[in-house]
Amino acid sequence: MPETGLIQTTDGCDHQVRLYDDAAPVLAELADEFVRVLAADDSVVIFATPEHRADLALHLARRGCDLDHLVVAGRYQAFDAWDVLQQIMPDGGRIDPARFADIAGAAIRRGRAAATSMQPRVAVFGELVALLCLDGAHDAAIALERLWSELLATEPCTLRCAYPLAAFPQRDDLAALDAICALHSHVTPANTYGDLSESARALALVRVQHLARASETASIQRAEAQALAQQREAELADFLEEVPVALHRVDADGIIRWANRAELELTGYARDEYVGRHIADVHADSATIADILARLARGEALQDYPARLRRKDGSLRHVVISSNARWTNGAFNHTRCVTRDVTDQLRAHEAMTRLAAIVDSTDDAVIGKTLDGVITSWNPAAERLYGYAAAEAIGQPVTLIVPPERRDELADIIARLRR
Numbered sequence: 001m002p003e004t005g006l007i008q009t010t011d012g013c014d015h016q017v018r019l020y021d022d023a024a025p026v027l028a029e030l031a032d033e034f035v036r037v038l039a040a041d042d043s044v045v046i047f048a049t050p051e052h053r054a055d056l057a058l059h060l061a062r063r064g065c066d067l068d069h070l071v072v073a074g075r076y077q078a079f080d081a082w083d084v085l086q087q088i089m090p091d092g093g094r095i096d097p098a099r100f101a102d103i104a105g106a107a108i109r110r111g112r113a114a115a116t117s118m119q120p121r122v123a124v125f126g127e128l129v130a131l132l133c134l135d136g137a138h139d140a141a142i143a144l145e146r147l148w149s150e151l152l153a154t155e156p157c158t159l160r161c162a163y164p165l166a167a168f169p170q171r172d173d174l175a176a177l178d179a180i181c182a183l184h185s186h187v188t189p190a191n192t193y194g195d196l197s198e199s200a201r202a203l204a205l206v207r208v209q210h211l212a213r214a215s216e217t218a219s220i221q222r223a224e225a226q227a228l229a230q231q232r233e234a235e236l237a238d239f240l241e242e243v244p245v246a247l248h249r250v251d252a253d254g255i256i257r258w259a260n261r262a263e264l265e266l267t268g269y270a271r272d273e274y275v276g277r278h279i280a281d282v283h284a285d286s287a288t289i290a291d292i293l294a295r296l297a298r299g300e301a302l303q304d305y306p307a308r309l310r311r312k313d314g315s316l317r318h319v320v321i322s323s324n325a326r327w328t329n330g331a332f333n334h335t336r337c338v339t340r341d342v343t344d345q346l347r348a349h350e351a352m353t354r355l356a357a358i359v360d361s362t363d364d365a366v367i368g369k370t371l372d373g374v375i376t377s378w379n380p381a382a383e384r385l386y387g388y389a390a391a392e393a394i395g396q397p398v399t400l401i402v403p404p405e406r407r408d409e410l411a412d413i414i415a416r417l418r419r
Helices: 023-039 050-062 067-073 081-088 097-114 128-134 138-154 171-182 198-242 261-267 286-297 343-361 380-386 404-418
Strands: 016-020 043-048 076-080 122-126 158-164 186-188 246-250 256-259 302-310 316-328 331-341 367-369 375-378
Touching: 016 023, 023 043, 023 050, 023 122, 023 158, 043 050, 043 081, 043 097, 050 067, 050 076, 067 076, 076 081, 076 097, 081 097, 081 128, 097 122, 097 138, 128 138, 128 158, 128 171, 138 158, 138 171, 246 261, 256 261, 261 331, 286 302, 286 316, 286 331, 316 343
Parallel strands: 016 158, 016 186, 043 076, 043 122, 122 158
Antiparallel strands: 246 256, 246 331, 302 316, 316 331, 367 375
């Protein structure tokens, strides 16, 4: 009995192995697992020899499974392991990764599409690797195990491997067993050891138990790493949500897909009112938002692009927008947008501009100076009154325009202003 597979995983990448010397208990256990999977409206994919396919079909029929109906529905797929090996090893010695991915990946995708549960799962049982081990092709077996692990990362399913001890009869075979076990997250030794010699049994047991403990340690380390990654992801999500900078994401159709708290406060909308709305709904100028989206769709990056937002209450806010687009496989996926409210700064600038216009147009001489008495501003009326151009006066001491007999008064005035 070669590689078998059925474990439940959350990330599609776990890969367990069991050693055995009697196939019957493994097939019975596997059938029990398949019954639970099928009862949950999920799917099963099998790559097995005719003998083991027949044994599994018999077990499932005895447990009440209607295989004919399941096959028609696409929830039970059974393939001849020898035929599949010939297809993925066309030259008889090397595995073609693309052919393996096409055959196994397509079967998993069909099973997932046929499953009718809320979260479709696919359980896979294969005898491909173990057949290679029984044939002494350990290098090819190790390569195929790696391909299985890579496939699980892109096509999540449940997989458990099992190997007969007969596939590793020699002491030198332990290196291959070592390598194969290292590719799994958990190793379970066999309970009996058949016709192996006493020394071989002891050596195999010690090695497998050591690998099992090492695998458990690795599993704990992976769990800790996953927990750390989840913690960091949560911290990043919290940072993006709470940072006092307005952030939002818009898809290629202009629909708002996410916004943080500062963005919602800026626009005055509740989250469920804002997310799902077209971004043009909150822009006061349709031509402006159309230009922004067109530029982003062309791959441009925007920096401090001026725009006007219309808040939920109808009031307008002047903002500058910095944004670029995320692309996936050459297609526009969504924007990454930072919005900065410059309404107050713009109003202050407008006020200063108006004041400057007043100063420039008044008939009164208006002069600015530091508390050290250095001239900093000089309007046209001052030029007309004192005869100095602004370029001549700015930077000079104010005593330039104070009669000598009154300079003591100037020092007193500046001292009082400084106090």
